[in-house]
Amino acid sequence: MHKNSYSRPVYIHAAAALGPHGDSTRSERRVLHGDPPPLELKELVKTIVGAPLRQASHLVELAAIGSQLCLKRLPYAVPENTALYLGTGLAEVRKNEAVFRQVMPPGPGMASPFDFINAANNMAAFYVAKLGGLRARNLTVTQAELSFEWALHLAAADLRSGEYRQALVGGVDENSHPRANHLRRITLRPDQPMGEGCGWLVLSVAAEQACGELLEVRHLARGTDLVPALHAALAAWRRPDEPLTLLPGFCIEPAESARLAQALPELQVQDYLTLCGGFHSAAAFGLAAVFDAPAAAGLYVHLNRDLTGHVMLTGVRVLPP
Amino acid sequence: MSAIQIRGLGLVSSYGMGVACAVEGMRAARTGITPLTLFSLPFQDQIQVNQFDHAPFPPGAAGATAVIEAAVQEALTEAQLTRNGLQDAALVLGTSSFLFAGEAEYRHRLAATGQAVMPVVSPPGQVALRVAADLGIEGPVLTLTTACSSSANALLVAAGLLRRGEARRALVIGIEGLSTIALNGFHSLMLLDPEGCRPFDAQRRGMQLGEAAGAVLLEAGDDAHGDRLLGGANLCDTHHMTSATPDGSAMRSVMEMALADAGLQPADVALIKAHGTGSLDNDTAEAAALRTLFGTELPPFTGIKRYLGHTLGACGAVELAAFLGCLRAGFVPPAAGFSRPDPALQIQPLTEFRPAPTGAVMLNFFGFGGNYASLLIAHD
Numbered sequence: 001m002h003k004n005s006y007s008r009p010v011y012i013h014a015a016a017a018l019g020p021h022g023d024s025t026r027s028e029r030r031v032l033h034g035d036p037p038p039l040e041l042k043e044l045v046k047t048i049v050g051a052p053l054r055q056a057s058h059l060v061e062l063a064a065i066g067s068q069l070c071l072k073r074l075p076y077a078v079p080e081n082t083a084l085y086l087g088t089g090l091a092e093v094r095k096n097e098a099v100f101r102q103v104m105p106p107g108p109g110m111a112s113p114f115d116f117i118n119a120a121n122n123m124a125a126f127y128v129a130k131l132g133g134l135r136a137r138n139l140t141v142t143q144a145e146l147s148f149e150w151a152l153h154l155a156a157a158d159l160r161s162g163e164y165r166q167a168l169v170g171g172v173d174e175n176s177h178p179r180a181n182h183l184r185r186i187t188l189r190p191d192q193p194m195g196e197g198c199g200w201l202v203l204s205v206a207a208e209q210a211c212g213e214l215l216e217v218r219h220l221a222r223g224t225d226l227v228p229a230l231h232a233a234l235a236a237w238r239r240p241d242e243p244l245t246l247l248p249g250f251c252i253e254p255a256e257s258a259r260l261a262q263a264l265p266e267l268q269v270q271d272y273l274t275l276c277g278g279f280h281s282a283a284a285f286g287l288a289a290v291f292d293a294p295a296a297a298g299l300y301v302h303l304n305r306d307l308t309g310h311v312m313l314t315g316v317r318v319l320p321p
Numbered sequence: 322m323s324a325i326q327i328r329g330l331g332l333v334s335s336y337g338m339g340v341a342c343a344v345e346g347m348r349a350a351r352t353g354i355t356p357l358t359l360f361s362l363p364f365q366d367q368i369q370v371n372q373f374d375h376a377p378f379p380p381g382a383a384g385a386t387a388v389i390e391a392a393v394q395e396a397l398t399e400a401q402l403t404r405n406g407l408q409d410a411a412l413v414l415g416t417s418s419f420l421f422a423g424e425a426e427y428r429h430r431l432a433a434t435g436q437a438v439m440p441v442v443s444p445p446g447q448v449a450l451r452v453a454a455d456l457g458i459e460g461p462v463l464t465l466t467t468a469c470s471s472s473a474n475a476l477l478v479a480a481g482l483l484r485r486g487e488a489r490r491a492l493v494i495g496i497e498g499l500s501t502i503a504l505n506g507f508h509s510l511m512l513l514d515p516e517g518c519r520p521f522d523a524q525r526r527g528m529q530l531g532e533a534a535g536a537v538l539l540e541a542g543d544d545a546h547g548d549r550l551l552g553g554a555n556l557c558d559t560h561h562m563t564s565a566t567p568d569g570s571a572m573r574s575v576m577e578m579a580l581a582d583a584g585l586q587p588a589d590v591a592l593i594k595a596h597g598t599g600s601l602d603n604d605t606a607e608a609a610a611l612r613t614l615f616g617t618e619l620p621p622f623t624g625i626k627r628y629l630g631h632t633l634g635a636c637g638a639v640e641l642a643a644f645l646g647c648l649r650a651g652f653v654p655p656a657a658g659f660s661r662p663d664p665a666l667q668i669q670p671l672t673e674f675r676p677a678p679t680g681a682v683m684l685n686f687f688g689f690g691g692n693y694a695s696l697l698i699a700h701d
Binding site: 084089090091092096097099100101103104105106109110111112113116117119120121122123125126129130133134135136137138139140141142143144146147150154157158161185219221222280306307308310 | 363364417418420423424427431437439442444445446447449450453454459461462463464465466467468474478481484485487501502505506507509510554555556557558559562563571574688689690691692
């Protein structure tokens with residue numbers, strides 16, 4: 001039986017974001033002018049993971065590189081009893097498609113065993129756990145455009161309740177070329193590049209060695225007016241005179257961001273999607289990338305909505321170094 | 322965790338529509354094995370499956386949503402709720418993926434138009450949102466895809482939402498359909514037993530796949546009576562993508578964590594529903610875990626995948642609904658398919674019907690990617 005307060009602070013101890021160019025630092029980030037070319041990750045896997053992942057899918061490679069970067073930035077060895085939460089909107093797009101083509105007519109009719117295994121949507125989380133030496137809770141959340149937010153919410157809840165002291169939380173999605181094929185699965189504006197990548201955060205209940213704080217992941221009912229909702233969240237989260245940045249998620253229209261900025265003049269809008277493109281779990285990239293060194297201290301509020309109108313507001317504080 | 326009330330169960334399985342159909346089939350020691358008529362397979366080996374009657378449901382991908390809603394309606398009826406009572410509910414869905422629905426849509430379009438157009442496979446999260454919208458659910462909507470432990474984990478996540486007051490009720494759904502892709506894939510891994518599932522049997526050779534939808538309606542409450550979810554746990558066994566740590570230590574760990582979460586000791590467990598896939602690796606590891614955790618005090622255990630088939634990501638909700646249905650009807654079904662003890666396992670499951678015991682019941686669910694879940698329920 002848990003004796004929970006659910007109000008325990010949750011700190012961020014490390015972060016890493018991997019973009020569609022294989023970029024993982026502020027100096028490597030590049031604004032996308034159109035869809036990124038297909039990303040080959042074999043060499044980066046060897047560099048970051050230390051060995052090839054021979055049978056791994058592209059999605060697994062993305063998740064493995066991003067999570068390992070994050071764990072390498074952690075100022076101590078990650079404990080085995082660290083829970084893992086992975087959000088992915090589309091999960092194994094390429095492997096699912098490969099298996100489908102193998103099995104269904106006019107394909108050869110037989111599935112490749114490794115493609116079949118890799119088509120399992122939780123295989124990325126398995127690899128991340130194996131590479132990180134994590135033997136604890138391991139949940140893959142595939143909740144459309146809010147997959148990462150829900151993964152983050154579950155992680156924070158388990159830390160606040162005392163079930164775990166530490167968690168690794170990520171969001172990962174892959175694209176598929178050509179764009180017309182990918183657009184069968186995802187809604188993007190014509191001017192919006194199709195993105196891919198991942199973002200990872202190590203969360204902890206310990207304040208020592210924290211680089212940030214996860215304030216809350218707030219679920220808002222459909223139809224909620226965002227201006228008062230944002231005011232209410234800021235009233236709870238913001239410190240006096242703290243710099244404030246809004247990170248609009250990939251389902252937030254530019255006009256809506258502009259309306260919010262007009263209603264809250266102190267708000268700076270940061271469009272991280274120009275760096276990573278649009279994908280279901282892009283929020284993970286956006287929230288992890290605010291920790292790219294040198295990070296600017298302040299309050300970052302991520303806003304996202306799924307296609308049915310559910311809204312998630314996420315508050316993260318980057319602490320001064 | 323504080324106990325969560327189980328207010329309603331729903332099931333669509335190879336026995337038909339409803340929990341009662343499955344319970345009566347299992348009480349009659351009749352397995353739900355059916356001929357595979359949905360499609361032909363590209364290999365000649367004979368296999369056993371559990372297929373439900375698709376006639377009442379629309380063809381293609383829409384069928385999956387309709388099957389879910391049939392199971393949900395039964396759970397709501399038991400709980401004496403209408404759709405109006407779900408506004409402040411959460412919906413948590415567990416499935417391995419919706420490839421089966423994409424495949425059904427492909428076949429449907431091919432049959433209707435003669436054109437083999439590869440359909441978009443709806444991501445599971447979108448299916449959950451659609452079902453939630455149909456039911457008027459405005460609370461959290463979440464989908465877990467952790468292979469065969471998906472809907473067991475959905476039960477744990479839903480319990481957490483209720484415990485934290487994030488929803489008044491939670492509807493947990495497990496759904497899985499038969500597909501060429503799954504049958505072909507498991508066949509390529511040599512994990513299908515042509516004789517059907519033989520859990521913990523010396524001659525076991527693998528699984529028997531099935532399709533089903535299960536729905537479980539949960540509510541927070543302090544009532545110490547009735548059917549309750551007492552606790553549970555999930556962890557990742559990183560030994561291998563598709564096989565368990567052979568000594569069962571990871572499976573034992575998740576069972577220990579589940580007991581701790583429920584505030585129970587091994588001696589408090591009156592009955593176990595094993596995962597019992599009938600595969601060599603799984604049953605060896607699960608037997609080792611049970612043996613070392615419970616020792617000489619191992620309570621009776623059974624496996625029910627010969628009855629229902631292995632419904633993969635749905636099995637958490639499906640087997641909870643069917644097994645709890647049996648307990649409510651006053652009996653524990655034996656492990657159908659088991660006949661010859663495996664000396665290497667040193668334990669054997671139930672071979673005869675038993676009266677349903679009082680006390681805690683453990684339910685195990687283990688999946689690819691080392692994703693394990695163990696639940697503790699109470700039945701009064």
